Amino acid sequence: MSGARNPADYGRVAVLLGGRSAERAVSLNSGAMVLEALQAAGVAAQAVDTAHDDAFGLLAGGGFARAFIALHGRGGEDGVIQGLLESIGLPYTGSGVLGSALAMDKLRSKQVWHAAGIPTPAWAMLRSAQDVATLRDSLHYPLIVKPSHEGSSIGISKVDSAAQLLPAWQAAAAFDSSVIAEQWISGAEYTTGVLDDMPLPLIRLETPHAFYDYAAKYQSDTTRYLIPCGLEEVREQEMQALALQAFRALGAYGWGRVDFMLDEEGRPWFIELNTVPGLTDHSLVPMAARASGIEFGALVLHILDSSFGRDRRMATEVQHAKA
Ligand SMILES: Nc1ncnc2c1ncn2[C@@H]1O[C@H](COP(=O)(O)OP(=O)(O)O)[C@@H](O)[C@H]1O
Ligand SMILES: [Mg+2]
Numbered sequence: 552m553s554g555a556r557n558p559a560d561y562g563r564v565a566v567l568l569g570g571r572s573a574e575r576a577v578s579l580n581s582g583a584m585v586l587e588a589l590q591a592a593g594v595a596a597q598a599v600d601t602a603h604d605d606a607f608g609l610l611a612g613g614g615f616a617r618a619f620i621a622l623h624g625r626g627g628e629d630g631v632i633q634g635l636l637e638s639i640g641l642p643y644t645g646s647g648v649l650g651s652a653l654a655m656d657k658l659r660s661k662q663v664w665h666a667a668g669i670p671t672p673a674w675a676m677l678r679s680a681q682d683v684a685t686l687r688d689s690l691h692y693p694l695i696v697k698p699s700h701e702g703s704s705i706g707i708s709k710v711d712s713a714a715q716l717l718p719a720w721q722a723a724a725a726f727d728s729s730v731i732a733e734q735w736i737s738g739a740e741y742t743t744g745v746l747d748d749m750p751l752p753l754i755r756l757e758t759p760h761a762f763y764d765y766a767a768k769y770q771s772d773t774t775r776y777l778i779p780c781g782l783e784e785v786r787e788q789e790m791q792a793l794a795l796q797a798f799r800a801l802g803a804y805g806w807g808r809v810d811f812m813l814d815e816e817g818r819p820w821f822i823e824l825n826t827v828p829g830l831t832d833h834s835l836v837p838m839a840a841r842a843s844g845i846e847f848g849a850l851v852l853h854i855l856d857s858s859f860g861r862d863r864r865m866a867t868e869v870q871h872a873k874a
Pocket of ligand 2 (some may be wrong): 703823
């Protein structure tokens, strides 16, 4: 648990931020907040922007004891940097290679959830303009069309009729060769932060926009965050348990955020898992942590603790393999 360690026990920490993904700007914000909080706690933390040419040499150079990953999107949240850190033997926060890669891929997340009995909206793959032409009259509208590998609602649009499908596919395909058309869920949106492999209180998101788009996430002051979320306690606990199952099904580890919706009949539908969700002071995991008495500075130390947990987990796996 946090608080049990001295700042010096963490050694020198590289806070990985920025990077080259479409979410670079958000990551710079998250990383700056993390860096400030770690330094305020007395931890020897230094920012490393992975978009800079010398970043990987710096990490491999041996001066760091662990890495705090504050990168969002491709290259940082998708297993790529996790693999590099494994290879150079530098412990890091959060999910490993597999969990990160699976969670970044919305199509494969849905396939695993579907197989594991975790409800996720029906979907179709749109690999080409030809797929759009073939499928457009047989799909059930409304739909939501999204690139498989982006975040921050980039390239996403709601599609109310067959006529809107091609422009929506084009908008998503600009970011990704893999595009999914998912059944639109009418209802309420919730998110479950996970910390120390345990669910935090749910947050209900409300926006006057058609969905929680980029503006609703980062620019608008009309988005409402309800915590407590308004569900009955027992229902909230059920949803937290299901969200934790969804987290584990994708092999995620330590901390993250699972997003789901409840339709008008109250049925849950899992949308996505973020393995490195936002860490600014108005982000969702910090909000949920605060509601359970964990302030931002403590939250960041809890997350940093997951870099020790990884060593323990790897040791357990080795023991299992020997048994
Ligand atoms: N099946 C769906 N039905 C209704 N709204 C959805 C659905 N999937 C996503 N959304 C809305 O779009 C937003 C962004 O979608 P999401 O899959 O989480 O992508 P991103 O990785 O960009 O956050 C969600 O927060 C939600 O508001
Ligand atoms: Mg999302």
